[in-house]
Amino acid sequence: xxxxxxxxxxxxxxxxxxxxxxxxxxxxxxxxxxxxxxxxxxxxxxxxxxxxxxxxxxxxxxxxxxxxxxxxxxxxxxxxxxxxxxxxxxxxxxxxxxxxxxxxxxxxxxxxxxxxxxxxxxxxxxxxxxxxxxxxxxxxxxxxxxxxxxxxxxxxxxxxxxxxxxxxxxxxxxxxxxxxxxxxxxxxxxxxxxxxxxxxxxxxxxxxxxxxxxxxxxxxxxxxxxxxxxxxxxxxxxxxxxxxxxxxxxxxxxxxxxxxxxxxxxxxxxxxxxxxxxxxxxxxxxxxxxxxxxxxxxxxxxxxxxxxxxxxxxxxxxxxxxxxxxxxxxxxxxxxxxxxxxxxxxxxxxxxxxxxxxxxxxxxxxxxxxxxxxxxxxxxxxxxxxxxxxxxxxxxxxxxxxxxxxxxxxxxxxxxxxxxxxxxxxxxx
Numbered sequence: 001x002x003x004x005x006x007x008x009x010x011x012x013x014x015x016x017x018x019x020x021x022x023x024x025x026x027x028x029x030x031x032x033x034x035x036x037x038x039x040x041x042x043x044x045x046x047x048x049x050x051x052x053x054x055x056x057x058x059x060x061x062x063x064x065x066x067x068x069x070x071x072x073x074x075x076x077x078x079x080x081x082x083x084x085x086x087x088x089x090x091x092x093x094x095x096x097x098x099x100x101x102x103x104x105x106x107x108x109x110x111x112x113x114x115x116x117x118x119x120x121x122x123x124x125x126x127x128x129x130x131x132x133x134x135x136x137x138x139x140x141x142x143x144x145x146x147x148x149x150x151x152x153x154x155x156x157x158x159x160x161x162x163x164x165x166x167x168x169x170x171x172x173x174x175x176x177x178x179x180x181x182x183x184x185x186x187x188x189x190x191x192x193x194x195x196x197x198x199x200x201x202x203x204x205x206x207x208x209x210x211x212x213x214x215x216x217x218x219x220x221x222x223x224x225x226x227x228x229x230x231x232x233x234x235x236x237x238x239x240x241x242x243x244x245x246x247x248x249x250x251x252x253x254x255x256x257x258x259x260x261x262x263x264x265x266x267x268x269x270x271x272x273x274x275x276x277x278x279x280x281x282x283x284x285x286x287x288x289x290x291x292x293x294x295x296x297x298x299x300x301x302x303x304x305x306x307x308x309x310x311x312x313x314x315x316x317x318x319x320x321x322x323x324x325x326x327x328x329x330x331x332x333x334x335x336x337x338x339x340x341x342x343x344x345x346x347x348x349x350x351x352x353x354x355x356x357x358x359x360x361x362x363x364x365x366x367x368x369x370x371x372x373x374x375x376x377x378x379x380x381x382x383x384x385x386x387x388x389x390x391x392x393x394x395x396x397x398x399x400x401x402x403x404x405x406x407x408x409x410x411x412x413x414x415x416x417x418x419x420x421x422x423x424x425x426x427x428x429x
Contacts, residue, residue, distance in 0.1 A: 005189060005221050006071035006094070011103035013064040013089055013245075063089045065245045067103070074219040076211065078236030078253055080226070080260045085242040087225045091115055091191050094223070109188025109221075110138050114178050116193065123167035127158060127177055130166055134181045148184050155206070156180035176203055183210050190214055191223045208235055229257050229332030257332065271299035273390050283319055283376060283384035286353075287312040290372070290391055300394040303367060303414065307360040307393070311374070318351040321378050326358055329371040329389065336370065336412055342379070363416035366409055367397045 064086045071077050079087050092098045094105060095113035112134075113120075120137065121130045131152060135145035153159050156176040158169070166174060182190060192211065208231055214220050226232055232239060232253060239256035241249040241263070249259040272289040289310040290299045301307055309326060323342035330336045341356060375387035397409075 003073060004070040005073045005108045006223075007106040008067055008069050008094075009104050009106075011064060011067040011090075011093065011105060012062060012101050013086075013093060013098070014060055014101040015063055016060055062245050064093075064100075067247055069240055069247065069250055071221055071223065073221055074215055075238065076215045076222040076224060076236045078224050078226070078232040078239035078256065079242065080229070080232060080239055080256065081242035082263065084244075086245040087242055088115065088193060089245075090242070091193055091223065091225060095191055107189060110186075111189045111191060112138060112182040112185060112187035113191040114175075114182045114193065115191070120181075121166050121174065121178065124165055126165055127162045127169070130177070131181055135185050138185050138187060140185060145185070148186075152177075152180045152184045155184065155210070157203075172200065172203075179207055179210075183207075183214060186218075187220065189221045189223070193225045194227060204231075211235060227333055229260070230334065233257060233332065261331075261333075270391060272297045277314065279316065282316045283322060284314055285311060285374065285376075285385065285390075286314050288372070288374065288390050290393060299392055300396065303365060303395050303397055304362045304416070306362045307365075309358040309360070309372065311356040311358075312353065313350075313356060313376075314353050315350045318349050319378070319384070320349040321346055321381075322350060322376060322384060323379065324356060324374060324376045327373040327387075328360075328365075328393070329373050330412060331368065334412065336365070364413055365395045366411060366414040367395050369394050 067086075067090065079090065081087050089098075091113065092115060093100050094107070095111055095115065097113075097115070120134050122133060125133065128149075131149060132142065132145050135142075135148075153162060156173075156179075158173050158177050161169065161173065166177070169177070179192070182192070190211065192207075211222050211224065212235060215222050222235075224232065224235055236253045238251065239253045240247055241256050241260050243263055248263070249256055272287070274287050275285055277286060278284060287310070289297050291297055291308045291310055292301065293306050293308070311324065313324070315322075322345055323340050324345075325338060325340045327338045328336040339358060341358070370393040371389040372391040372393060373387055373389045374385065375383070376385040377383045
């Protein structure tokens with residue numbers, strides 16, 4: 001086993017909530033007074049876990065709490081978890097963008113990080129100037145950067161705009177150039193956040209291939225954060241699962257992905273969900289159900305059965321142009337399909353209680369487990385309900401495709417397509 005190039009010990013990060021931000025003069029003075037008397041920071045004893053779904057009682061929150069792990073040289077380590085789990089905060093501390101509240105990080109070698117669109121870029125400088133700026137930050141000479149310039153430009157695909165200020169770049173162009181710079185300027189440690197999702201499919205494939213190449217051929221270390229479990233499985237040998245600012249699991253990636261998926265399934269195993277009415281919400285779901293053709297509530301279906309998703313919604317005031325988006329989520333967080341009722345409600349003004357139904361035809365879904373994810377909003381104007389997984393769905397094999405593949409037919413879906421056969425010449429025995 002190679003020696004560790006990153007060692008994280010007892011790492012914690014605390015933030016103060018509200019308009020003030022990280023602290024006040026009175027709190028800083030109080031901390032200083034305790035420190036010179038050799039006493040513990042008084043604010044480390046308070047604070048709550050980073051559960052963004054609950055209100056809480058403390059003005060302090062632990063974005064990270066007691067994180068410990070090591071990363072070996074040449075390893076590609078995945079960091080996965082739900083939104084708000086603390087992944088980005090951890091990477092910012094590793095990249096020295098922010099400092100930890102307690103604990104320490106020991107890293108050997110230069111670190112290049114791509115944490116968000118435009119990280120490390122000066123908007124007024126051109127793409128070419130920003131490449132040299134980033135190389136200087138990493139301790140490279142102008143000659144060393146020049147030797148890599150053509151390779152960086154070719155990989156990024158933004159040659160035409162290389163001498164244009166990056167403030168005029170689209171988010172996709174910014175991410176392409178940012179990743180190309182971070183990956184090609186020979187850092188010992190490459191840190192990549194979910195930002196790659198901004199790029200198109202072609203670039204994502206190139207980026208994953210480059211990270212594999214960096215780790216395998218150059219023996220450099222990669223830390224990769226993503227919600228794309230298929231990419232994590234293919235790229236990472238080990239993964240860290242984070243939840244509410246804490247490490248819940250460290251181990252081989254297949255086991256880590258399964259642990260993460262179990263976390264996301266918590267609370268979504270029901271076939272029907274009745275939600276509390278919140279008078280402060282102008283638009284809300286009050287009941288979500290899965291039913292069969294006879295109206296029976298259930299969440300286990302044969303693959304040839306029709307499935308009905310029933311949604312009861314309530315609006316406290318008149319809302320025009322709203323839409324509900326339904327996504328069926330399969331293994332590894334893959335979106336099997338998405339559908340919306342926008343064609344029915346785009347011109348309507350809703351005020352009151354409504355029943356909405358969506359039918360999933362039989363002979364469409366493959367055998368396996370799925371999650372029902374819903375969100376609502378007014379396109380390009382307002383988010384009414386944040387995306388959330390509400391119900392689970394299990395599809396059993398009804399033998400539509402015959403007996404060859406009894407357990408699971410290959411592919412994400414398994415539609416029973418219409419086939420025809422017509423004899424042009426027929427011989428009789």
